[in-house]
Amino acid sequence: MIINSTGELTMTEIRFSGFGGQGIIRCGLITGKALALYDNKHATMNQSFGPEARGSACSSQLVVSDDRVLYPYITKPEILVSMSQEAYDKYEPELREDGLLIIDKDLVKPNPPRGKIKIYAVPATRFAEELGNRIIANLVMLGFFTAVTKLVKPESMKKALPGLVPDRFLELNIKAFDKGYEYGLQTLEEEKTGATKAKAKKK
């Protein structure tokens, strides 16, 4: 993370990862579009091409910055979103020691935490199935991502959806996003109360 003199975050590198067909590239596109078009940020999205975009681990990379993005790829991401074990195994080592790891609770079994890495988990695929279609697991994940990272406004994310999800599924996608977002807020809340409790206990 590059922090400017006033202590604001000026650049963030994010990797969305999973397996082909989970809508991983969409995750990068939606977040990038939301940031670039509605949150007044510079957001450059790149994706991996080739055989790995079809089936096995696939990923999209997003560089977010207040200034123009000069180096278009991520180097040491602050945030890693993993929706499959294979993708997690492949990309976890590059995550920063103080990074943020966001996983699908049911699909990724993380190793014991490394450095100061923070882990947030959401049963995205399970929630999506409960909503009627596992294809929207990526939107559950994006909702959760939006809540826990506070990197992008939730309204911007929803605004970014038309054109990137099929019109007839727009509502369902928004529902999935909201589900993930609420779960994210809840997670943060629990974290806070947990922390307070721990603090109290310590005292």
Place this chain on the structure above:
Amino acid sequence: MKKVKADPKGVLTGVHYLDGDFAIAEGALAAGCRFFGGYPITPSTETAERFSARIPKVGGVFIQMEDELGSIAALIGAVWGGVKAMTVTSGPGFSLMQENIGLACMMETPLVIANVQRGGPSTGLPTLAGQQDIMQARWGSHGDYEVIALAPDSPQECFDLTIEAFNLAEIYRVPTFIMTDECVGHMHEKVVIPPAEEIEVVERKWYAGPKEEYLPYKLDKDGIPFMIKAGDGYRFHTTGLTHDERGYPVINAECQDWCVRHLCDKIRKNADKIIRLEEDEIDTAEVVVLSYGITSRVATRAVQKARQEGIKVGTLRLITVWPFPEKRIRELASLVGSFVVPEINYGQIVYEVERCAAGQAKVIHVPHCGGWVHNPDDIYNAIKEAVK
């Protein structure tokens, strides 16, 4: 030169999140391109896909040809049929097009080819970036000729420069290339498409004089012949053979001299009008980093780091790669100590810089054989070496 406002039918006004390939298709539609003949090749296919989806609603033709030889031939035919035409390709396809790029030059056919460069030679790295066709763009076809080539560094510039490419092609009646690369082609960023009335489009240099006086290759005052299209009753002839003003083959050294000089000079003599550069802090610079396309963005990161250490670094970005800004480089060579030239190849534009620097300034090449962009530190180290 007749400038008109863009036809709103092709202009997707608004703020978009597009990759470079898509932005090229939108730029072409905004510029009035209504014919696309192409053959699928990674990493350029998205442009063809976008065009094929959009053109039926705009009014025009998309045809997927049987190969790149057919694509470029169809383009030349389409332009003589009266429309603006383009294709998109990558290294292997660009190689296949070279012979007919020569025909387009010889027939003075305005058209646009976007080359989304990947690593070569041969099949090389289909899905990864390169800047290895830069010299091929200049010298790929046989014989002496000149072309125009532009190098966008972002999806926004892919849009803007595609319009510019069409305009330059029409003004000079020459094939014009958009030499982008896989990184920019597949990179999504914000792209602002202005309203049609804010986009200036150059019309073809149509002939309007008496029919019987028309000669296809008679030079106008500005050195560029007027154009017509098939079906208007001129019953004209054009050929890939060396030809005279009438477009008739004349197979001798004298006509060759006239013909070839014209093809080259119409670009060389207008180089100042064509060339666009972006310079930064160049007046006080001890060292100038010269780059183009995606590499210039990566280089800027290295430059920022060097400047923080007090090194006087200027940057020069080639927006127009061909014609090469010889005059400016010669001028700078006597003012600055050295040039640092990063590019995603094993040495191409650096030779042009060396030629123009002619020993007056040190030239340090920062090669990269393709597959990725430079590590900014490699460029930074070259800057350090330059001021040592």
Place this chain on the structure above:
Amino acid sequence: MKAEDRLEERNPIEDLLRMDRIPHIWCPGCGIGTVVTSFAEALKKTQIDLDKVAVVSGIGCTGRVAGYIKLDSFHTTHGRAVPFATGLKLANPELKVIVFSGDGDLAGIGGNHLIHAARRNMDLVVICVNNFNYAMTGGQVAATTPIEANASTAPYGNFEYPFNLPFLMDAAGATYVARWTALHLRRVTMSIMDALQRPGFSFIEVITPCVTLYARRNRLGDGLNLLRYYYDNSEIQHGADTRNLDISYQGKLIVGKFVEKEKPTFLDAMNQHLSRVLGDDYQLYGRINYDRD
């Protein structure tokens, strides 16, 4: 009376020729000029608007046709006449586009384009002058050279199987296929008239004498001897099964109109299909005039 005013001194099709480029480069006894005459006659007889006719040639002896015909005419690169014509036709659908080229140009180096244009039923008339060899470059073996025939790069005789062009075109989807020899002048004219008046991809093969190279190298005599060979050995079989049209060295020549069928052209298919799928969103193409304003 001045010599140039005497009727017999004037070429009967000179209004269709670039007389400032005559004399042409073709050898005495060559059959290309005969096919050009048939073409000119067909143009006249059909009374087609000559301003809307464009001729595209590739490279080779027949490739020079574009340079002599006084119509909008394009002398392109080797093998690429068909895709050039494709672009020309699609950009300006009111044109009638004729590809006039040789066997080497169309079926050799340009073979891929030829089959794909036929597959698409592109609205083109392809006149293929087949002289069994690469004549412009000195009589090399071609994709049409009969087995046993001698060529400068097959000095011991050709052993490669040649193309049966009508069969190739039929299989690829051409909607009009005919074959004649330079002897069948009137038939060639009629076939070209057919092709000019119908939409879709028409292919007309005309077997012609190459006196200087093919005939000399194979000791077949002069142009007259070759016409005699056509006379003795050609047999008209309209509608013949195109599979049976192979040509053997100095063997039988089955000629005639083999294929004539209707199928939407590329542009018709495009308009029909996209109108159906996209409805009013689709901008019908090719029925508007391409006025410059």
